[in-house]
Amino acid sequence: MTTVNLKVKRYDPETKESRYQEYSIDVDENAALLDAIIAVREYQDPTLAVRCSCRSAICGSCGMRVNGHARLACKTKLAEIAPNGETVTVEPMGNMKPIKDLVTDMTAFWDKVKQIQPWLRAQQPPPDHEHIAKPDAMMDLAGTMNCIMCGCCVSDCASLEVDQNFIGPAALAKAYRFVGDPRETEQARDDRLKELSKYGGVWDCTHCFECVQVCPKDVAPMDRILDLRRTAMEAGYQDNYGAKHSNSFAKSVKNSGWLNEARVAVESFGVDDVSAQLKMLPTGVRALLRGKMPPLLHHKRPGSEHVKRIFQEMEND
Amino acid sequence: MPEHDVLIVGAGLAGMRAGIESFRNGVDVAIITKVHPVRSHSNAAQGGINAAMGGEGSDDSWEIHAYDTVKGSDWLGDQDAIEIMAREAPQDIYELEHMGVIFARDEYGRLTTRNFGGASRQRTFFVADITGQAILHVMHEQVLKSGMRVYEEWFVLSLIKQDGACVGVVAMDIISGAVEVIRAKAVVLATGGIGRVYEPSTNGLICTGDGHALAYRIGAPMMDMEMVQYHPTTLKGNGALLTEGARGEGAYLINSEGDRFMKTYAPSKMELASRDVVSRSEITEIQEGRGVDGCVFLDCRHLGEKLIMERLGQIYELALEFANVDMVKDPVPVRPGMHYIMGGVKTDVDGATQIPGLYAAGEGANISIHGGNRLGANSLLETVVFGRRAGAAAAEYAQQSGAHPAAPESDLIEAQCQKFQMLMDRPDPGFTTAKLRLEMGVSMDKNVSVYRDEAGMQETLKTLQDLRARFDKICVHDKGKVYNWNLYSTLEMENMLDVAEAIVVSALARKESRGAHARLDYTERDDDEWLKHTLVYHSPEGPLIDFSPVTITQWPPERRVY
Numbered sequence: 001m002t003t004v005n006l007k008v009k010r011y012d013p014e015t016k017e018s019r020y021q022e023y024s025i026d027v028d029e030n031a032a033l034l035d036a037i038i039a040v041r042e043y044q045d046p047t048l049a050v051r052c053s054c055r056s057a058i059c060g061s062c063g064m065r066v067n068g069h070a071r072l073a074c075k076t077k078l079a080e081i082a083p084n085g086e087t088v089t090v091e092p093m094g095n096m097k098p099i100k101d102l103v104t105d106m107t108a109f110w111d112k113v114k115q116i117q118p119w120l121r122a123q124q125p126p127p128d129h130e131h132i133a134k135p136d137a138m139m140d141l142a143g144t145m146n147c148i149m150c151g152c153c154v155s156d157c158a159s160l161e162v163d164q165n166f167i168g169p170a171a172l173a174k175a176y177r178f179v180g181d182p183r184e185t186e187q188a189r190d191d192r193l194k195e196l197s198k199y200g201g202v203w204d205c206t207h208c209f210e211c212v213q214v215c216p217k218d219v220a221p222m223d224r225i226l227d228l229r230r231t232a233m234e235a236g237y238q239d240n241y242g243a244k245h246s247n248s249f250a251k252s253v254k255n256s257g258w259l260n261e262a263r264v265a266v267e268s269f270g271v272d273d274v275s276a277q278l279k280m281l282p283t284g285v286r287a288l289l290r291g292k293m294p295p296l297l298h299h300k301r302p303g304s305e306h307v308k309r310i311f312q313e314m315e316n317d
Numbered sequence: 318m319p320e321h322d323v324l325i326v327g328a329g330l331a332g333m334r335a336g337i338e339s340f341r342n343g344v345d346v347a348i349i350t351k352v353h354p355v356r357s358h359s360n361a362a363q364g365g366i367n368a369a370m371g372g373e374g375s376d377d378s379w380e381i382h383a384y385d386t387v388k389g390s391d392w393l394g395d396q397d398a399i400e401i402m403a404r405e406a407p408q409d410i411y412e413l414e415h416m417g418v419i420f421a422r423d424e425y426g427r428l429t430t431r432n433f434g435g436a437s438r439q440r441t442f443f444v445a446d447i448t449g450q451a452i453l454h455v456m457h458e459q460v461l462k463s464g465m466r467v468y469e470e471w472f473v474l475s476l477i478k479q480d481g482a483c484v485g486v487v488a489m490d491i492i493s494g495a496v497e498v499i500r501a502k503a504v505v506l507a508t509g510g511i512g513r514v515y516e517p518s519t520n521g522l523i524c525t526g527d528g529h530a531l532a533y534r535i536g537a538p539m540m541d542m543e544m545v546q547y548h549p550t551t552l553k554g555n556g557a558l559l560t561e562g563a564r565g566e567g568a569y570l571i572n573s574e575g576d577r578f579m580k581t582y583a584p585s586k587m588e589l590a591s592r593d594v595v596s597r598s599e600i601t602e603i604q605e606g607r608g609v610d611g612c613v614f615l616d617c618r619h620l621g622e623k624l625i626m627e628r629l630g631q632i633y634e635l636a637l638e639f640a641n642v643d644m645v646k647d648p649v650p651v652r653p654g655m656h657y658i659m660g661g662v663k664t665d666v667d668g669a670t671q672i673p674g675l676y677a678a679g680e681g682a683n684i685s686i687h688g689g690n691r692l693g694a695n696s697l698l699e700t701v702v703f704g705r706r707a708g709a710a711a712a713e714y715a716q717q718s719g720a721h722p723a724a725p726e727s728d729l730i731e732a733q734c735q736k737f738q739m740l741m742d743r744p745d746p747g748f749t750t751a752k753l754r755l756e757m758g759v760s761m762d763k764n765v766s767v768y769r770d771e772a773g774m775q776e777t778l779k780t781l782q783d784l785r786a787r788f789d790k791i792c793v794h795d796k797g798k799v800y801n802w803n804l805y806s807t808l809e810m811e812n813m814l815d816v817a818e819a820i821v822v823s824a825l826a827r828k829e830s831r832g833a834h835a836r837l838d839y840t841e842r843d844d845d846e847w848l849k850h851t852l853v854y855h856s857p858e859g860p861l862i863d864f865s866p867v868t869i870t871q872w873p874p875e876r877r878v879y
Contacts, residue, residue, distance in 0.1 A: 013799040030554055030639070038522075042751035046803035047795040051356075053521035056557045056635055058450060059356045075638060099492060100800040106353070119458040120417030130414040132426040138419050145419055145444070145451055149355050181417070 001026045002085070004036045004078055008048065009091040011098035018098070021045075022087070027078065033088065034062050034073035037102075049101040057216055060148035063155060064102050065091040070152035072216040093155035095168075108164075109151050112171040116196070120181060121188035137182045144177040144224055146217040153211035153221050165200040169211035169221030172202060176224035179231060193232040202228045203242025244268050254311040257304030261294035318726055321347045321466070322715035323708070324486060324501035326473050326528060329357035330449070330700035331679025331707075332507030333456040335668075338708030339505075340463045344715050346708075349468040349488060349499065351523065351805070354457045358509050358521045359700065362449025363631065364433060364562035365441035366413075366697040368406035372427075377438035379403040386695060387872045389435040389591050390659075390688025391832035392848065393541065396870040398666045398684045402695075402702050409701045410442055417455045420444055421628075431628075432565040435591040435692040435879070446560045446631045449697060468499070472805050473527065474733050476504060476675065478535045483675035484722050487729045491805060494798025496733045498726045502715035505707050506532055506662060506670075506677040513809070514817045515655035515766075516758025517556035519548060528681040530812035532662040533819065537670040538852040538863070540683040542660035542816075543824035543834045546691055547767050549595040551654030553612045555639045559632045559651060561693040564588040566628055569616040570599070571648060572607035583879035590879035593690040593833045596653035600767050603652070614648035621645075653767055657696065659687040659833065660823070663852065663865075668707025674714060678707040685850065688867075689832015737804060743792040750791055750807045753784050757817055765824055770837040778821045785814055815855070822860045823851045844874045 006023045023040045034052055041048045051061040055074045062073040067081065067089050082088050096104035122131065153169040160166050167175075178184055179192050196202050202225050211221040233243050248267035252260040265284075269276035287293045301307075323339040325332045328350035339346035350357070369382035383403040387394055414420060414428065420442050423429040433441040444451035460467065470491040477485045477498070485500035508528030512520020533539055549570070550559040564570070570588050572578045582598040583590035590598075599613050607613075617625055622645045625633055629644075636642045636649045661683035668676040668684075679700045686699050760780040764773035788810065795803035829843040830836050852863040 014797060032555075032639075041802065042749065046749065046751075046793075047797070049800045049802055051352075053352065053356055053523045054358065054361055055521070055555065056361070056639075058360045058447075058631070059352075059358070059521060061352070061356045077638070100797075103800050110353075114461055117462075119462040120415075120455075122415065122417075126411075126415040128411075130411055130420075130428050133422060134426055135422040135424060138422055141419055142445065145454075146447065147454075148360075148450065149454075181419075183417070 002029050002078075004031070004082065005085060005087040006036060006040065007087050007089045008101070009089075010048070010101045011092065013100045029079060031078050032074050033066060033076040033078055033081070033090070036078060037073060037090070049099075049103045051103055058148060060150035063093050063150040063152045065093060065155065070094070070155035070214045072150055072152065075216050093151055095154055095157060095160045096151070104151075106151060109154055109168075109170065112167050113149070113174060115167060116171050116175040116192070118174050118178070120178060120183060121185060122183045123185055131183045133182045137180070141177055141180050144173050144180075144219055147173055147219045148217055150216065152214045152216060153219075156210040156214045158208040158210055159204055159206050163200075163204060166204045167196075167200055169205070169225065172196070172205075172228065173219050173221040173224040176228050179228060190235060193228070193235045193237055196228055197232045197237040197240050197243070202232060203240060241268050244270060250311075254308055255304075256298060257301030257307040260298040262296065263298065318498050318500060319347075320500045320721050321345050322501065323503045323505065323711045324349060324499060325505045325507055325708075326350075326486065326531075327357070327507035327509060327679070327681070328354035328460075328467065329359040329507060329509050329679060330453055330456055330697065331704035332505070333460050334701050334704030335505045335507055335678055335708030335711065336465060337456070337459050337463060338705045339712040340465055342709055342712035342716075344712045346712070347466040347468060347499075348460070349471045349473060349486065351470060351472045351491065351527070353469050354460065354467065355454055356523070357453060358524055359453045359697070360450045361519070361521065361558060362697050363446040363558065363560035364565065365431060365443035365448045365694045366410065366452070366701075367433065367436070367440050367692070367694040368410045368442060368698065369403060369438065369440050370407045370410070375438060377440055379406070381438055382406065382440060384872055385436050386686065386692055388875070388877055389690055389692040390686075391690055391842065391877055392844070392872075392874040393544070393685070393688030393832060393850070393867060395685050395868040396872060397868045398686055400870060401666055402686055402698060405702050406698055409698070409705065413452060413455065413701065416459055418444065418452050431562060432589060433693045434561045434564065434589045434595070435586070436589070441562075441565065441694045443562065445627070446562055446629050452697065472808065473531060474808065476531050476535050477729065478672065479722055482673040483535065487733055489733070489805070491800055494801060496730045498729055500721045502718045502721065503674050503676060503711035505668065505711050506675070506681055507679045507704065508681045510680045511658050511813070511816050512655060513754065514758065514813050514820065515545075515761045516755055517762065518655040518758070519551055519556060519558040520656070525809040525813050526681075526816035527809065527812050528677065529662060529819070530815045532670060532672070532675060532677065533815055533855045535672060535675075536855065537672050537675060538663050538854045539660060539819050540663035540850050540852050540865070541685060541688070541823070542658070542819045542853055543827050543851060544659035544687070544689050544832055545655060545765065545820065546592055546657040546659060546833050547596040547653040548656035549592055549599055549653055550615050550651040551656070552635060552640050553610065553650035553652060556654045557635045557639055558654075558656065559615060559635065559649065560629070561592070563615060563617055563629055563632060566624060567620055570595070571614045571616050572602045573609050574607060578602050578607065578613070586879035591690050592693065593835070594879055596767050597835055599653055609650065612650035612652045615644075615651045616648040617644045618646065618648065655762060655766065657691055659683070659685070659689065659691050660820070664707075666706065667710035668703055669710060674718070676707045676711045678704045689834060737793070740791065740793040740804065740807060741796050743790065745792050745794070746787070746790040748787060750810045753788055753791070754810055754813065757781065757784055757813065761817060761820070765821055768835050768837055769824060771825065774821055774825050778818070778825070781814065781818050781821065788814060819853045819860055822862060823853050826851050826862045848874060
């Protein structure tokens with residue numbers, strides 16, 4: 001047995017106040033954090049609220065912040081995070097309202113899942129037997145299928161923190177699962193890509209890698225988001241800030257060997273979108289005042305023709 | 318007051334499948350569940366789902382699947398129900414595929430299968446080792462698509478019985494603490510298993526036999542409750558499930574001497590004998606000194622890293638996370654662990670219980686498919702075949718019944734609220750629900766497990782009576798309304814005490830050994846006396862035992878050898 005020290009952020013739904021409470025409890029050396037929390041609930045404080053069920057990282061109930069990052073408590077070994085009896089700080093998941101203690105309101109999470117129309121849209125009526133589908137294509141979906149909808153990625157998503165309109169990593173990974181499914185109709189796939197290219201969709205991710213880092217099932221939501229961007233651009237959905245930014249970025253590097261920051265900024269919004277350009281003005285002024293304004297005359301880098309050649313070879317592949 | 322034509326209790330695979338079928342039949346259907354649907358324990362099914370499709374080079378047929386199931390059940394399964402399941406299985410697999418399940422495929426893009434325990438042909442369709450999760454999430458997608466109402470995180474307190482029929486439920490919204498009556502013309506119980514009656518168990522903390530107890534208390538009998546399955550490969554330490562699919566893919570069971578000991582017990586099927594047989598063999602090996610720390614070993618080393626990672630990735634992770642064993646390099650210590658209950662609320666082949674308007678499907682029901690022992694990958698199949706049938710039958714019943722009968726709503730709510738207040742007002746007795754549950758679980762695991770005898774089971778029966786007396790003094794310390802785990806876990810305990818008692822009383826009644834019910838004092842199967850189901854009815858004086866015949870269609874009892 002070993003003693004575990006927990007500092008749990010508690011939320012009282014009646015007073016609507018939060019506070020930290022410390023617990024100390026003896027558990028088995030191999031215990032997971034969830035075992036310790038359950039032991040507290042069962043033997044010290046039956047008022048502590050937490051969701052949990054399977055204890056083997058499959059039901060997705062016990063997502064919470066552990067020392068500042070979202071994790072599944074059942075998959076978090078105490079021996080790893082507190083080898084010398086350090087106090088473990090436990091808080092409810094972020095980007096969600098608390099209901100009580102570690103139990104959060106996941107309504108918004110599920111609303112976003114619903115937003116991507118999370119069901120297969122295959123040819124109707126279906127065949128008499130199974131759809132014939134390439135095993136490789138199906139294997140490719142295996143990674144996203146591992147998602148258990150625990151909410152850890154959403155909890156720690158930096159984009160969602162500043163923009164609640166962002167669909168978020170879990171729902172976008174789920175969207176990939178359908179876009180990548182060879183059984184979906186062309187029309188359905190196209191509709192999805194069109195929707196996902198809009199404001200709040202795939203281009204609103206800022207690549208902070210948090211979702212990849214905290215996902216307990218190696219779904220790597222951000223990678224799926226990048227896949228969706230690529231697929232959407234290939235399908236011709238390029239008339240949006242994200243795709244324009246990406247295109248301008250590539251064009252600049254290809255032609256000059258390095259980034260023409262001023263031009264990328266202008267082209268991302270579209271050269272003819274004056275109101276968007278004007279909105280950028282304060283940023284430009286601030287950059288100028290701090291001496292960070294990129295040079296207005298953009299010169300080619302020495303050897304830029306080699307960069308161009310690399311681009312051309314990649315494009316020919 | 319909310320009203321629906323059909324109300325499904327439970328949102329695992331059986332419940333959601335029933336809901337979808339009722340929806341397709343054009344009635345107003347809602348699902349009520351104590352956890353969000355994708356947290357349901359169907360998630361934990363790893364290995365696969367059976368269907369005899371024949372296909373190239375296979376002589377498999379529904380009859381062979383049915384026969385394997387009958388033999389697996391030790392002839393206690395009802396053969397009319399088993400025939401229905403085996404016949405309808407292929408169509409249900411195709412339907413799951415059409416819904417979007419990403420089953421494993423062969424090089425030609427067609428669905429492929431793996432071997433599984435107790436099966437004489439290869440017929441288990443699978444999604445790596447996350448088959449249950451993969452199907453559960455897809456089923457939830459279909460529920461979202463339908464737009465049906467789901468009462469998420471609501472706990473059903475009681476079934477309303479009026480003029481002999483079930484006409485709805487009294488339930489508590491766990492999030493707000495509010496108690497409400499939800500009326501329905503038909504109710505389908507799909508509440509899953511009872512694992513928490515035992516300690517340890519592979520089951521999630523939510524598996525507390527709620528549906529069993531709800532139906533039992535309004536007069537529906539439970540059937541064959543003595544039939545409790547111990548899974549042969551649960552992980553040393555935390556008792557997590559390691560799929561039979563591992564042995565299906567070719568893994569061995571070895572003892573401390575490195576011998577594949579199953580050759581002694583099941584020379585032809587070896588590791589893929591029925592679960593009851595393998596679990597008993599493991600216990601014998603351990604008791605005769607050929608185990609290590611109460612375990613034998615699951616040896617996957619010869620399968621190779623690629624196969625393990627592609628098809629057994631989840632259990633690879635579990636062994637690594639929870640037992641510090643890399644199964645590519647080392648054998649994994651395993652032991653039999655409580656996993657499933659074959660027994661449940663007695664139903665006909667359309668899920669109808671003996672109470673009009675009350676249906677049941679899935680692990681909580683007993684149709685009876687599994688009889689004395691369930692074959693691996695037949696449980697997922699049962700959920701979709703009989704979830705579908707129960708959903709259709711409940712919809713039809715609802716369509717034929719008239720308007721919602723009036724129920725004395727406020728009295729029902731008031732009675733529950735008074736009960737909560739009483740629980741909260743009691744003085745602290747110095748013990749908790751959790752402590753009582755642990756005592757119950759340990760006693761059940763000690764005496765009503767792989768091997769049983771009269772003395773042990775009588776000891777557990779006494780323990781349960783003592784626990785019940787102490788339970789009547791339990792105090793709920795959390796006085797709040799919102800997400801009061803202390804309260805609802807106490808109500809779960811009340812359900813589990815009924816279930817535990819039903820298990821022990823049924824097991825004491827059956828004086829023979831059959832399937833998972835292996836008695837040291839009655840070691841043989843006795844078809845003359847005991848080829849019959851045990852029924853247990855609720856009464857104020859305690860459980861009443863009765864019996865009913867087993868349906869035999871075309872497979873008379875034989876000696877059961879693997």
